[in-house]
Amino acid sequence: xxxxxxxxxxxxxxxxxxxxxxxxxxxxxxxxxxxxxxxxxxxxxxxxxxxxxxxxxxxxxxxxxxxxxxxxxxxxxxxxxxxxxxxxxxxxxxxxxxxxxxxxxxxxxxxxxxxxxxxxxxxxxxxxxxxxxxxxx
Amino acid sequence: xxxxxxxxxxxxxxxxxxxxxxxxxxxxxxxxxxxxxxxxxxxxxxxxxxxxxxxxxxxxxxxxxxxxxxxxxxxxxxxxxxxxxxxxxxxxxxxxxxxxxxxxxxxxxxxxxxxxxxxxxxxxxxxxxxxxxxxxxxxxxxxxxxxxxxxxxxxxxxxxxxxxxxxxxxxx
Numbered sequence: 001x002x003x004x005x006x007x008x009x010x011x012x013x014x015x016x017x018x019x020x021x022x023x024x025x026x027x028x029x030x031x032x033x034x035x036x037x038x039x040x041x042x043x044x045x046x047x048x049x050x051x052x053x054x055x056x057x058x059x060x061x062x063x064x065x066x067x068x069x070x071x072x073x074x075x076x077x078x079x080x081x082x083x084x085x086x087x088x089x090x091x092x093x094x095x096x097x098x099x100x101x102x103x104x105x106x107x108x109x110x111x112x113x114x115x116x117x118x119x120x121x122x123x124x125x126x127x128x129x130x131x132x133x134x135x136x137x
Numbered sequence: 138x139x140x141x142x143x144x145x146x147x148x149x150x151x152x153x154x155x156x157x158x159x160x161x162x163x164x165x166x167x168x169x170x171x172x173x174x175x176x177x178x179x180x181x182x183x184x185x186x187x188x189x190x191x192x193x194x195x196x197x198x199x200x201x202x203x204x205x206x207x208x209x210x211x212x213x214x215x216x217x218x219x220x221x222x223x224x225x226x227x228x229x230x231x232x233x234x235x236x237x238x239x240x241x242x243x244x245x246x247x248x249x250x251x252x253x254x255x256x257x258x259x260x261x262x263x264x265x266x267x268x269x270x271x272x273x274x275x276x277x278x279x280x281x282x283x284x285x286x287x288x289x290x291x292x293x294x295x296x297x298x299x300x301x302x303x304x305x306x307x308x309x
Contacts (some may be wrong), residue, residue: 003187010188014195025232026209032299035212049140050278064150075283082283085265086290094298096254099269100155108196111237117255124259125159129174
């Protein structure tokens with residue numbers, strides 16, 4: 001039953017991704033050209049609200065719906081991981097115009113070739129898992 | 138509204154991040170038997186798969202029931218630039234028709250853009266430990282330094298692609 005609420009949240013997210021045009025290849029291109037405020041507005045707003053909200057959750061120890069304390073998982077503190085992984089991700093993001101969220105959104109929206117991007121991303125994830133011991137972490 | 142979704146997930150005791158699903162799907166496919174990275178309890182994050190499924194449905198609903206004119210209103214200079222690079226649908230479509238319609242299947246150049254791009258996104262997201270949602274939104278909202286570095290990396294990579302590699306790829 002709980003999964004239904006995640007499904008509904010996902011639907012909401014997909015609609016926002018499509019309607020905000022964050023799933024558009026053109027918007028991503030425009031963002032990297034610094035020619036429009038559009039994407040920066042979307043992410044900036046989300047961040048400003050996000051930082052404020054998380055601050056209040058931490059400050060007042062707001063409990064989850066289940067009544068538990070909320071623990072925030074720290075990201076792995078590895079410089080090479082973040083920078084090399086980030087750059088590789090950025091290259092792919094600009095090339096395909098899609099990050100994982102919009103990938104799902106665009107498949108749903110009926111852009112068939114995005115299925116190729118999705119399976120390539122799966123292959124990329126798989127390759128990372130295979131060679132991760134050989135990468136600087 | 139993206140922040141609202143993140144709050145709801147946090148209040149439900151979860152985190153926001155789409156790319157983890159790619160790892161889960163590899164595990165479901167059986168990759169855990171051979172590679173330890175995929176040998177983890179993906180069932181604990183199956184809620185996220187429902188979220189991803191929802192995102193697909195959301196895309197369908199938005200494109201088919203909530204949109205009449207989906208052409209992106211781009212900056213005129215960006216449209217001119219994209220036209221020059223062969224994206225003739227810039228200004229009249231949601232995404233380039235040369236890449237996102239079935240015509241791509243007979244165009245090896247565009248097809249390889251999708252394949253290589255997707256591969257790098259999947260590889261990079263896992264290497265960096267998150268994607269735009271996990272690092273740029275969730276990670277930065279919780280003020281984590283690795284996320285700031287990763288987002289910096291996203292932009293370094295993106296800028297290299299658009300400003301250095303694109304002019305080479307499109308021969309300008």
